[in-house]
Amino acid sequence: MSAAKGLFKKWLSNLDAMKKQIKERLNAVWNREAITEEEWEQLEETLIQSDIGPRLAMEIIEELQATKSEHKDWQSCLFEKLYSIIEKNDARLFPEADPQFSKIVVLMGINGAGKTTLAGKLARFFKDQGEKVSLVAADTFRAAAQEQLEIWAKRAGVNIIKSSSGTNPGAAVFDALQLIKKRGDTVAIVDTAGRSHVNKNLLSELEKLSKVIYREIPSSNVENLLVIDALAGQNAFLQAENIAKFIPITGVALTKWDSQAKGGIVFRIHQELALPIKLVGTGETIEDLFVFDPEEFVRAIVY
């Protein structure tokens, strides 16, 4: 974990949009006697482009305007504002797990969000912590989906629990839970089929799968993670809203944060969805996974 933290730092230092543009703009104008209306607007525009959304951009500008007249430096002002939004974000997985039961992670989200890749990364992550891990293939529609998960299981060096094709995902998960119990696995990561957040049938199927788990495992030992592609923008909010009607989401895993990462999406997701950001995926290899650290993140943006 400490090594991972260092990597998180290194990756954060590459965060572009918010860091460079906003810094340059603020450095250029802050020590002047007055900042023009136009310059404030440009700054607001830059903030919006960093994916934090119009609401927060406006709040930050107002805060900066107030601070300017108090002759405070913009860094501490921006840090306080951004940190106040995200400081309560609790990224811990299973903070109150009951050791008598296995811990179950369910990954859900639309096709291509990065669920299967994250399943593999998480398998390694938990294995490195000494857990006995299984990957559970609950995408029973496509044979290729199980094969893809099998490759990740090999990479991570963990077991995979497959089901015969055509089984319904709830039944597949039920069988997997029995096997996990028998073998004494401490962690199971369930990779589900990608589902459009507007497809009611697929979502109620996910609801059934979830109920099967809650019948066997206490909620303290279940993480229902919504996997969101960091570039999904506004669509991410619609996905979360709809999926949350069927399943209690316990946290968000943001994937593809390496590709044109703007960072701002983090504040928006946390603020507007009221969900903790737990994990961040920053690439296609098994190591590219971090537990989200709010303070480190905000520091990296501001300083």
Ligand SMILES: Nc1nc2c(ncn2[C@@H]2O[C@H](COP(=O)(O)OP(=O)(O)O)[C@@H](O)[C@H]2O)c(=O)[nH]1
């Ligand atoms: N750059 C990058 N690519 C990723 C990341 N996570 C997943 N991908 C890629 O996104 C594509 C879809 O991933 P997959 O795990 O199959 O998505 P799923 O349909 O949700 O299971 C694959 O090409 C992955 O290699 C990430 O954090 N960064």
Ligand SMILES: [Mg+2]
């Ligand atoms: Mg998949």
